[in-house]
Amino acid sequence: MQSSCIFCKIIAGEIPSATIYEDGDFKVIMDISPAAKGHAIILPKKHSANLFDLDNETAEKALLVARKVAVAMQTELNCDGINLLQNNGEAAGQTVFHFHIHLIPRYNGDPVQI
Numbered sequence: 001m002q003s004s005c006i007f008c009k010i011i012a013g014e015i016p017s018a019t020i021y022e023d024g025d026f027k028v029i030m031d032i033s034p035a036a037k038g039h040a041i042i043l044p045k046k047h048s049a050n051l052f053d054l055d056n057e058t059a060e061k062a063l064l065v066a067r068k069v070a071v072a073m074q075t076e077l078n079c080d081g082i083n084l085l086q087n088n089g090e091a092a093g094q095t096v097f098h099f100h101i102h103l104i105p106r107y108n109g110d111p112v113q114i
């Protein structure tokens with residue numbers, strides 16, 4: 001845990017979040033400022049700043065979690081598609097420096113800009 005990291009605080013339960021999935025290694029929460037209804041973010045419990053800093057085991061598991069949650073999301077929300085988005089570095093739009101993957105439900109013709 002990195003004490004200054006907001007996602008580490010969420011994972012530790014120090015800051016509340018709407019959790020939709022949790023296992024030993026990951027927590028998946030609703031984004032506080034959703035790009036679309038149902039926008040969720042996958043957080044590994046182990047802190048890494050971003051993809052450059054991520055270990056291989058967590059990287060592999062993260063995609064499996066993304067697939068699991070995306071399938072459930074598609075079933076629950078009946079959305080037409082889902083964007084996976086993952087920003088690395090300020091230049092790429094990263095604002096929270098704890099690796100995470102966005103899951104953004106999409107509907108045919110929706111106006112969402114990502």
Ligand code: 5GP
Nearest residue numbers: 006017029030031032033087093094095096
């Ligand atoms: P990034 O821009 O780093 O790829 O994404 C960071 C995401 O974290 C943003 O979509 C932002 O809305 C979300 N976020 C920032 N602070 C919080 C928070 O305290 N709680 C939750 N649930 N999401 C947050």
Ligand code: ZN
Nearest residue numbers: 005008047098
């Ligand atoms: Zn962290």
